[in-house]
Amino acid sequence: MVYSSCQLKLGQALWDPKLKNLYLTHITFIGGGTMACAILDGLAESMSTTLKPGQAPEHTFSITTRRQERTMQLSERYPRAYVTDSNDDGRLWELARNDESTAHIVLICTKPQSTLEVCQSIRLAHKSIPAAYNLPIVVTMCPGITIAQLESWLNPHSHSNRFPVVRTMPNTPVSIRQGATALVPSRWASASEVDCVVTFFRVFSPCVEVLPKETLLDVAAAVSGSGPAWIFQYYKSLIEAAVQWGLPEDLARSLIMQTGIGASMLANEQPEISLSSMISDVCVPGGSTEKGIKRLVDLGLQEAVADAVGTSLGANHRMGGHPSL
Numbered sequence: 001m002v003y004s005s006c007q008l009k010l011g012q013a014l015w016d017p018k019l020k021n022l023y024l025t026h027i028t029f030i031g032g033g034t035m036a037c038a039i040l041d042g043l044a045e046s047m048s049t050t051l052k053p054g055q056a057p058e059h060t061f062s063i064t065t066r067r068q069e070r071t072m073q074l075s076e077r078y079p080r081a082y083v084t085d086s087n088d089d090g091r092l093w094e095l096a097r098n099d100e101s102t103a104h105i106v107l108i109c110t111k112p113q114s115t116l117e118v119c120q121s122i123r124l125a126h127k128s129i130p131a132a133y134n135l136p137i138v139v140t141m142c143p144g145i146t147i148a149q150l151e152s153w154l155n156p157h158s159h160s161n162r163f164p165v166v167r168t169m170p171n172t173p174v175s176i177r178q179g180a181t182a183l184v185p186s187r188w189a190s191a192s193e194v195d196c197v198v199t200f201f202r203v204f205s206p207c208v209e210v211l212p213k214e215t216l217l218d219v220a221a222a223v224s225g226s227g228p229a230w231i232f233q234y235y236k237s238l239i240e241a242a243v244q245w246g247l248p249e250d251l252a253r254s255l256i257m258q259t260g261i262g263a264s265m266l267a268n269e270q271p272e273i274s275l276s277s278m279i280s281d282v283c284v285p286g287g288s289t290e291k292g293i294k295r296l297v298d299l300g301l302q303e304a305v306a307d308a309v310g311t312s313l314g315a316n317h318r319m320g321g322h323p324s325l
């Protein structure tokens, strides 16, 4: 299933009334690093708040960061956020308290190594929540850390009142609402809860649910989560080549960026046309592009890319080998 973009209105019932009606009221970012800020930047422009009757949240978001000096920077950059340097801050979880009609997303945006500790904080903060109330939806973006691991850290003893979990893999262009997000929900997440997470991510990226196997999320992470780096690396090589042949760097950069945007848009708008055919369209038979492409292929571009993606995937899988991470 592919979900295209939408507007997010916090506090508005977002779901098909045939499903359980949930109001998304608050989003907690655990970790205030690159991905948290990319998402917050993507949200900043596009979000409006429609309060549920009788409800007046002071803060739309919460952000936690380990470094105290960073709390000030984040508060200035995101004035609607409650910023704290502790995942065990009582106020953090009070702001996010749900009743039976509200939903709250906790996004784990820390380094993968901190996930276990973060899950422990989330679990402890919700230890005394009555069974009828909604637990927050725990959303991760750590490749390799499985739903089974997350559930064992969040719900070590109980088989009832489980935290709904959704694994996601967004990428850095979410900051300009041009991201791509792959996701896979746990079987304990209800249709409304999955809709809630999808609606959230659709603000800054089309989302795709990877089926049928959870491990495919790691493949998506290797090509799409890491993807901007693959593309930037290729652009960097093109720019360096252009500069070697005398083109000024700024000119090379702007020509190559626009070429990348145009080529991506062209390919995206015509999904029925293969990339091989689009390459042929550029190549005059026996001409310069054809010769250059042949050289790239002969030098092993395909093997190099496959090897790099495999290496990245292997690293993601090793990450899942917790507790050593």
Ligand SMILES: O=C(O)[C@@H]1CCC=N1
Binding pocket: 143, 221, 225, 226
């Ligand atoms: O490099 C990493 O580990 C993460 C995964 C996807 C993008 N960055």
